[in-house]
Amino acid sequence: MKHKKMLMVVCDGVSDRPVKQFDGLTPLQAARKPAMDAVARNGLSGTMDVIAPGVVPGSDTAHLALFGYDPYKVYTGRGSIEAAGAGIDLRKGDIAFRCNFATTDDGVNIIDRRAGRIRSGTSELAEAISGMKLEDVEVIFKEGSEHRAVLVFRGPGLDHRVSEVDPHIEGELLHSKAGSPEAEKTARLLNEFVRRSHEILSNHEVNLERQNAGLPPANIVLPRGAGSALAIESLSDRFGLRCAGIAGVTLVKGICRLLGMEVIEVPGATGGVDTDYLAKANAATGAIDEHDLVFLNVKAADVAGHDGDFRLKVQVVESIDMMLGSILKDLHEEVVVALLADHSTPVSVKDHSADPVPVSISGADSRVDAVRKYDEISAASGALGRIRGVDLLPIILGMANRSSEYGA
């Protein structure tokens, strides 16, 4: 029994609903996608409740499930995953937050939650904040893409159960409150951090230049999504797998790092619709020899779904298909290929939805059902049936002859 290599291609948010104005088709049904359809035609298809029926998956909880981890057992909030994505190794007791650089006119009223989607100078701004001491707690702060950043509190007596300071709309800053007595110190320091961030950033050179140029200054930090460190076994410890992860967005890279994958940085992989698809294809093909499992996430379909742009989503599907075709042509046939989405982002909803996602898995000697197309409806008649996200990796491992026997 030969162990096979495995490739998991996650088309983020590609799963959709039919749209009346486009002949009642979904973007997957409307697109020309010979490579995706080949995966369906040569293997097994089905639908998948990534978390559970009727549950809308976040990108973070979804990816945990897709790698076999029950998010209800291991998930501790997005902050910790963003921190991992930014390359910060969380320690036990640390509390992490996702942050935005934002614009305030008086330190309380937020007039732009993204500081005009600031694109440069954030590493200098982050440096000015990082290293700050709040009582006996150390502050680690790191910029992300555009207006995004990550904040970590490191010190004794912290707890993630604090209410938000980010109003999530333009308006007044909220005062963080403790959701439990153990979290009072964290709430107090969080409020203090926001005040100090405004003090430090207001007169920072980067912001003086922005104001001179008529741009909104990034003069306050809005943390949200508090999370403590995940205590999670790596894919290597759990399944004995050497894994590589390729993704454009920080969040997904964070999951890859948390699960002990080697994260392959691909120049031109942006996490947007302008990503370099062929560069990602080459990275995946290049990684398969040295790894047991190569995971590839393409974010662009999710972006098109959030924008409610059907035509763009169809284009993205066709671009992903070209990428997949390029990978498949270079792959020797002994690789098990799984094609799926992490959640639905219907263009009619412009957000994640609970609709199950199509999944197709093929490999050299895999069973082959009658499904000939990779889309939401065709896949549902396939021999995989309706599965759960947490069962996906075990199923792929089984098809790759990598599962171990239970009993004798």
Added chain:
Amino acid sequence: MKHKKMLMVVCDGVSDRPVKQFDGLTPLQAARKPAMDAVARNGLSGTMDVIAPGVVPGSDTAHLALFGYDPYKVYTGRGSIEAAGAGIDLRKGDIAFRCNFATTDDGVNIIDRRAGRIRSGTSELAEAISGMKLEDVEVIFKEGSEHRAVLVFRGPGLDHRVSEVDPHIEGELLHSKAGSPEAEKTARLLNEFVRRSHEILSNHEVNLERQNAGLPPANIVLPRGAGSALAIESLSDRFGLRCAGIAGVTLVKGICRLLGMEVIEVPGATGGVDTDYLAKANAATGAIDEHDLVFLNVKAADVAGHDGDFRLKVQVVESIDMMLGSILKDLHEEVVVALLADHSTPVSVKDHSADPVPVSISGADSRVDAVRKYDEISAASGALGRIRGVDLLPIILGMANRSSEYGA
């Protein structure tokens, strides 16, 4: 993302098995039912194990599951649900029983378990019993339809783990025994209650009149199905839903009340095959504006199944279809409609069976599979796959854009 309204139509016991004498068809396959088929044709279908594969659902446990409550976690016996249906608010510590008025010749030997299906006078008989004191326990007793009634013990030190007094066939009364030391008082009072009911009812005016008319007297009460109060979160608290329930039978109304639904009383809704289908349709249509979810139960198909009457069951299906057609024509398209059964009641079995039930769900922008008929076999090839009852409401909520995201 617009929240949609939801309509859940439960055709009680409509699900069946093929019957040889009728071309190997099920009643659903034999009936003309354009409205039901339209729900299947415009949406997704599948089969559903209402409790779990191979488990025969009761009407009470089935409906708990259909509203997303795991009956293995919340169910405490039918008595408490019947009490809610009769409008008695159970308190913590109360023990409730379903009862029959029955006929005995000597206070021990039961010669008619339903007292000739007594139809009038039961409210006077109930009044004579209710208010009785047994030691320090108060007795609340209320008549139901025909020979049916509900008994509640209210007082300290009660426990539902008592054996039955009802022999379930004509014959000698059983002596209730405690199934645990804590239930000894309850068993003692139950035996005493039965003895006292005979004492009180024997010479009651209603029974003297019945005897004069040659009818069997309702001269003893047979309690069964002891249950304690359900500790259950309402649909409003759990999902934030305003719900309306329409049903002919006490048991289903009881579930509606326990889950915090507004129970809409429909004159002419009998719970039998003679129910006023159009009155129920009108009630449903009228309730949709003021509620998020309207639940409609039609009992008649279950009655025909228990009677083993194929032709009657086909007629009932066609009547339900007319009712559904009347609702659908008045419904704006933004409503998610779910059509299902709570269990199978095959005419060949004349009782509930474990066969999974067909379910179809359609809505404005729902996915559409290839299923064109609502029946046991057609539905099984649909894109919903094989689901569990407890997942039904979450799936409907997802299709109605009412699920919340888990993660970020």
